[in-house]
Amino acid sequence: DAGVTQSPTHLIKTRGQHVTLRCSPISGHKSVSWYQQVLGQGPQFIFQYYEKEERGRGNFPDRFSARQFPNYSSELNVNALLLGDSALYLCASSFHGQGGGDTQYFGPGTRLTVL
């Protein structure tokens, strides 16, 4: 079975540009979460979507937005890129997105470099 897939693998942008990252969850999973992982740190929660609705948001500015499609895939959009947005962006899928045993499975991530 295919795991969580993300595209693109790597991306280089310049400050002020916009970027769209894509994620396809494991078949049957209805929840997608996005995380930002800066080099040398643990992943930081950005968003969670379940059944196309935003369920939660982490401490990130409004430049970050996301959406989930009817097939449960998701996009993460970042506007007006800053150098500090350079990071590995991880997508995780789970059945229903609630803790207490709903295991999140991560994709390989998209490495974003902002110059």
Added chain:
Amino acid sequence: GESVGLHLPTLSVQEGDNSIINCAYSNSASDYFIWYKQESGKGPQFIIDIRSNMDKRQGQRVTVLLNKTVKHLSLQIAATQPGDSAVYFCAENTGGFKTIFGAGTRLFVKA
């Protein structure tokens, strides 16, 4: 505020020895804890989890211990192998949508 931190940023062990990675958490409301392994260039990989109504859970070569009294979590890896070399993260969840990760511990396995 909430935080999940690790006592040791790096751990070096001899192949075949047992490894113990420790983690402290501060949110007493957290009721679900997870250990992830992350190899270079890859996303975190689920290892084992434990609910707050348990104090020990075993998997294949791994054991997670939870001490709610002191808010401490540990991951024990038996007979550590070179393939276990990676960064290990503990994470906590309060039953909702948000999972909080610690900073990670890098495990080096010496052959």
